[in-house]
Each structure stands twice: as C-alpha cells, then as structure tokens.
Amino acid sequence: MTQTADQILNNPFLNKGTAFTKEERQALGLTGTLPSKVQTIEEQTTQAYAQFQSKATRLEKRIFSMNLFNENRTLFYHLMDQHVVEFMPVVYDPVVAESIEQYNELFLDPQNAAFVSIDDPDDIEATLKNAAEGRDIRLVVVTDAEGILGMGDWGVNGVDIAVGKLMVYTAAAGIDPSQVLPVSIDAGTNNQKLLDDPLYLGNRHKRVYGDQYYDMIDKFVKAEQKLFPDSLLHWEDFGRANAQVILDKYKDDIATFNDDIQGTGMVVLAGILGALNISKESIKDQKILSFGAGTAGMGIANQIMDELMQAGLTEEEAKQHFYAVDKQGLLFDDTEDLTPAQKAFTRKRSEFSNADELTNLEAVVKAVHPTVMIGTSTQPGTFTESIIKEMAAHTDRPIIFPLSNPTKLAEAKAEDLIKWTDGRALVATGIPADDVEYKGVTYQIGQGNNALMYPGLGFGLIASTAKVLNNETLSAACHALGGIVDTDKPGAAVLPPVSKITEFSQSLAEVVAQSVLDQNLNKEPISDAKQAVADMKWMPEYKAIK
Numbered sequence: 272m273t274q275t276a277d278q279i280l281n282n283p284f285l286n287k288g289t290a291f292t293k294e295e296r297q298a299l300g301l302t303g304t305l306p307s308k309v310q311t312i313e314e315q316t317t318q319a320y321a322q323f324q325s326k327a328t329r330l331e332k333r334i335f336s337m338n339l340f341n342e343n344r345t346l347f348y349h350l351m352d353q354h355v356v357e358f359m360p361v362v363y364d365p366v367v368a369e370s371i372e373q374y375n376e377l378f379l380d381p382q383n384a385a386f387v388s389i390d391d392p393d394d395i396e397a398t399l400k401n402a403a404e405g406r407d408i409r410l411v412v413v414t415d416a417e418g419i420l421g422m423g424d425w426g427v428n429g430v431d432i433a434v435g436k437l438m439v440y441t442a443a444a445g446i447d448p449s450q451v452l453p454v455s456i457d458a459g460t461n462n463q464k465l466l467d468d469p470l471y472l473g474n475r476h477k478r479v480y481g482d483q484y485y486d487m488i489d490k491f492v493k494a495e496q497k498l499f500p501d502s503l504l505h506w507e508d509f510g511r512a513n514a515q516v517i518l519d520k521y522k523d524d525i526a527t528f529n530d531d532i533q534g535t536g537m538v539v540l541a542g543i544l545g546a547l548n549i550s551k552e553s554i555k556d557q558k559i560l561s562f563g564a565g566t567a568g569m570g571i572a573n574q575i576m577d578e579l580m581q582a583g584l585t586e587e588e589a590k591q592h593f594y595a596v597d598k599q600g601l602l603f604d605d606t607e608d609l610t611p612a613q614k615a616f617t618r619k620r621s622e623f624s625n626a627d628e629l630t631n632l633e634a635v636v637k638a639v640h641p642t643v644m645i646g647t648s649t650q651p652g653t654f655t656e657s658i659i660k661e662m663a664a665h666t667d668r669p670i671i672f673p674l675s676n677p678t679k680l681a682e683a684k685a686e687d688l689i690k691w692t693d694g695r696a697l698v699a700t701g702i703p704a705d706d707v708e709y710k711g712v713t714y715q716i717g718q719g720n721n722a723l724m725y726p727g728l729g730f731g732l733i734a735s736t737a738k739v740l741n742n743e744t745l746s747a748a749c750h751a752l753g754g755i756v757d758t759d760k761p762g763a764a765v766l767p768p769v770s771k772i773t774e775f776s777q778s779l780a781e782v783v784a785q786s787v788l789d790q791n792l793n794k795e796p797i798s799d800a801k802q803a804v805a806d807m808k809w810m811p812e813y814k815a816i817k
C-alpha cells in the first residue's frame with residue numbers, strides 16, 4: 272500500500288524530515304512538503320542538540336527529547352548515540368520518575384505503546400496487534416506499575432518506564448526501535464492521588480488482585496506469544512507479591528525475565544565482583560546484608576547465592592553468608608509475614624545472644640559486621656554516618672551499594688560514603704553519581720543500575736533466538752563485565768562507566784548468545800554467536816524506504 276506524504280512524515284519509524292533527498296521526495300510524493308534544503312543526519316543532529324542544550328531544566332530536556340523521539344526515531348537515536356551519558360538520565364532514571372508523576376499533565380502522545388486494560392480482557396489481542404501495526408516485534412517490555420522504582424503505584428502513568436527501558440535497549444545494545452513494544456497493563460491503581468485526579472488517564476478503580484488479575488496476565492502472555500512468537504518478554508516494576516509469582520509461572524516455557532529480580536541481581540553481582548577485583552578479596556569471605564528484602568533485594572541474594580555455590584559451597588554453607596533485613600528487622604525463620612523469596616534467607620534466633628533486639632539496621636550491623644551492604648529498601652538516608660562507620664570499623668574495604676531509586680529515595684549519597692569511610696568504601700549507586708574528590712584522589716562511582724545489564728542480556732537472548740533464560744546464562748553474563756575497569760587505579764569504579772555502555776552491552780550480548788548456543792537453547796540454527804549479534808544490530812542511520 273503506498274503511503275501519503277502525511278503518513279510518511281508522521282511515521283517516526285520512516286520519517287527523515289529534512290533529510291529526505293530530492294529523489295526520495297519525488298518517489299514518495301513528498302515534493303514541496305518540506306523546505307528545499309536537504310540536510311544530512313549530522314546537520315540535523317547538531318541542530319537538535321543545540322535545542323536540547325537550550326532547555327533550562329532536565330524535565331524540559333526530556334520533553335524535547337520525547338517529541339523528537341515521537342517524530343523521528345532514527346534522528347533521536349543518532350543524537351542519543353553521540354551524547355549517551357547526557358541522555359541516559361533524561362530519557363531514563365531519574366528524570367523518567369518526574370514524567371511518570373506528571374504523566375496526566377504532560378500527555379501528548381501514546382509513544383506506540385499498547386495499553387492493556389483489566390476491564391477489557393477480550394480486547395488484549397487486538398490491543399497488542401493494533402499497537403504493533405504489523406511490525407515484527409522481538410522485544411516487549413511490560414509493566415503494571417504497582418512498584419515504579421521505589422515510588423509505589425503509578426497506574427497507567429507507569430508506561431513511561433516501559434518506554435524508557437526500551438530506549439536504553441536501543442541506545443545501549445542496538446535493538447531496532449521498530450521491533451519493540453512497550454506495554455502498560457492497567458489493573459487499576461491504589462494511588463489515591465491518581466484516583467482523585469480528574470486528569471487521570473487510567474482505569475479509575477482500585478487495583479485488581481487474585482484470580483482475575485492472574486487470568487488477565489495469562490491472556491496477555493498467550494496473546495503476546497501468539498502474535499510475536501520470536502519475542503523476548505521483559506517484566507518491569509510489578510508489585511512485590513506478583514513479580515516472582517509471574518516469573519516462576521512462565522520462565523521455564525518462554526524467553527522471559529524480570530528485570531528487577533534478575534537484571535538487578537546481575538548488576539549487583541557484577542559490581543561485587545568488580546569491587547573484589549579492587550580489594551583482592553574472595554567472595555567466599557563476604558558477609559552480605561540486604562536492606563530491603565523485596566523484589567530486588569531477594570533477586571540480588573539469589574544471584575550471589577548462585578555464585579557462592581559455583582565457588583564450591585553447599586546451599587547450606589552459602590546461606591550462612593546472608594543477612595536479610597526488612598521492615599521487621601533481621602528476618603528470622605519465625606518472623607511473621609515472610610515472602611516465599613525471603614524464607615530461603617532467614618537466620619535462626621539461636622545464632623544471636625540479642626536476637627530480639629535486632630529490629631533495626633543499626634542493631635543488625637553491630638551484631639553481624641557485614642562486609643557488603645546493599646540498599647533496596649526505598650527508605651532514603653537510612654545508611655547513616657554511624658551505621659557506615661560501624662560497618663567500616665570491622666572491614667577494610669566495605670562494599671556499599673545504596674540502590675533505591677529515584678534520587679530522593681537513595682539510602683545514602685556516594686560522596687558521604689567515601690568521606691565517612693575515609694575513602695575505603697567501594698560504592699555503586701542506583702542513579703548516576705558524579706566523581707568524588709577526596710584527599711587528592713578522584714573516586715569514580717559505578718552506576719549499580721540494571722540498565723548496565725539488561726540491554727546486553729536481552730539483545731543476546733533475542734539474537735540467539737533463545738527458548739528460555741536459565742541460571743547458567745545469567746551467571747555467564749554476570750562475569751562478562753570484568754576487565755573493562757583498570758582496578759589498580761586509585762579511586763577505580765566497581766562497574767564500567769555508562770560512557771562505554773554500547774561497547775560492553777555488545778560483549779555482554781555475545782557472551783549471552785554463546786551461552787544459549789552452548790546449551791542448545793536456540794530455536795533457529797545458529798553457529799556463530801558473535802555474528803548473530805552483529806547481524807541483529809541496528810544503527811541509527813537513514814535507510815532506503817521500500
């Protein structure tokens with residue numbers, strides 16, 4: 272079907288704007304619909320970047336970026352590719368959090384997302400089909416937005432996190448932006464502010480749980496697999512009670528993963544391995560305290576557990592390295608309201624002389640003397656000076672990762688952690704952190720964000736046509752980031768810098784694809800993992816329109 276000038280110029284996957292050549296303008300019926308000057312993509316990029324820079328606030332920069340994204344995906348990614356460190360926090364965390372909070376006020380465009388509604392389960396297949404518009408979808412990021420970052424329930428507004436995660440996939444790993452589909456599952460919301468807001472755009476009722484919810488999820492998965500049989504399904508920011516249940520239900524049958532559980536587990540293990548490369552210590556000598564034993568906290572614990580068992584420990588021995596702390600304090604086997612994931616990481620009261628006093632982080636740190644402390648609690652400022660000093664008094668190089676997002680929820684600031692430990696802490700933060708200057712050393716702070724891992728992981732799975740993702744592949748991926756950081760340099764970061772995200776996402780994808788092939792988990796016959804990754808990679812350059 273030939274398209275009209277209007278259809279081409281308003282299709283962000285086809286539009287080239289002023290870069291359409293004279294010949295293309297003639298062939299496509301665009302003659303006279305654009306100013307006469309034909310620009311190169313470089314000229315367009317320079318111009319767009321100047322506009323981006325002229326915006327006063329980060330939110331305005333985001334609004335400009337999203338408008339460009341809505342108009343011309345190729346130009347948007349060409350621009351992001353050249354300024355990836357500057358664009359990441361604007362299109363993704365932390366500024367995505369502001370746009371989610373103001374979604375109703377800022378709404379202009381659905382950004383090619385699919386909006387699945389629990390009130391219309393019979394429309395699910397049509398919804399996905401309409402949003403995909405016949406495109407060959409290989410990657411779906413879906414959220415029901417019950418646990419957006421650490422900000423709780425944001426209903427339909429949460430669609431922005433699915434869009435943002437996909438933007439990082441393309442910028443970092445090179446998935447073709449016409450092959451992705453962001454999905455919002457609107458199961459209602461318990462956010463009273465949204466329910467009371469006349470501008471709210473989602474279903475105006477309380478969140479639905481239980482059988483009705485799981486039936487809808489099942490309908491969604493079946494329709495998704497039927498329409499896009501070659502796709503990878505990525506789950507994001509589901510609530511604590513549903514995230515693991517959904518993952519467990521589908522992970523052995525389809526290519527799928529939960530980013531908050533597995534992506535976060537991977538980046539934290541990679542960060543710990545990076546920290547141990549700096550301190551020259553062994554993972555077998557670490558005592559790990561997870562503060563905030565929820566979706567991410569337990570995903571992290573499981574990934575480290577797997578690593579300890581590969582290092583030769585039995586399950587029981589490995590378990591002795593963990594201390595899970597949640598609202599109740601240190602989690603014991605008799606603690607009430609344990610989640611299924613927490614049950615695997617509880618301690619016995621008999622191990623402590625003062626077990627009944629271990630109801631807060633400070634008491635637990637005093638009793639346990641952890642060497643690694645991970646924050647996924649959503650509780651800002653909880654890694655206090657006295658707690659950090661207590662931890663640092665008992666270990667030479669404390670590994671401290673305050674990971675709660677966005678910025679306002681972080682358990683501590685990198686700068687404070689470096690100062691309180693006199694430069695000894697090995698730190699990673701959830702959002703980007705500036706270098707810290709302390710006593711003549713420049714400390715680089717790794718970004719302990721799953722964005723370092725999920726693009727390479729997902730791309731490798733798609734390129735290798737993986738049937739499923741298993742522990743062996745996850746483990747291989749966790750080790751793929753080693754060797755990038757010069758660990759002998761004073762102040763070295765525990766993770767590679769975001770400025771290298773396209774390079775290491777590619778090597779990560781190759782490692783993942785190789786692991787899939789080694790286990791014969793590929794659907795299509797593929798012999799060369801590197802070649803498969805290279806063949807799949809999309810570049811932000813204009814292509815001929817057929």
Ligand SMILES: NC(=O)c1ccc[n+]([C@@H]2O[C@H](COP(=O)([O-])OP(=O)(O)OC[C@H]3O[C@@H](n4cnc5c(N)ncnc54)[C@H](O)[C@@H]3O)[C@@H](O)[C@H]2O)c1
Nearest residue numbers: 420421511563564565566567597598648675676701720721
């Ligand atoms: N940096 C990353 O890559 C990354 C990845 C995933 C999640 N996160 C962050 O981690 C945080 C948690 O995310 P999640 O998906 O695990 O959410 P979640 O709701 O599943 O888990 C949060 C946990 O913290 C616990 N908690 C709440 N108040 C507490 C307190 N006062 N003391 C101790 N524990 C408390 C909750 O009971 C819950 O178990 C969020 O801020 C999120 O942004 C970061």
Ligand SMILES: O=C(O)C[C@H](O)C(=O)O
Nearest residue numbers: 364420421531676720721
């Ligand atoms: O979205 C992020 O920045 C990381 C993570 O998935 C989160 O939920 O915080």
Ligand SMILES: [Mn+2]
Nearest residue numbers: 420507508531
């Ligand atoms: Mn998340």
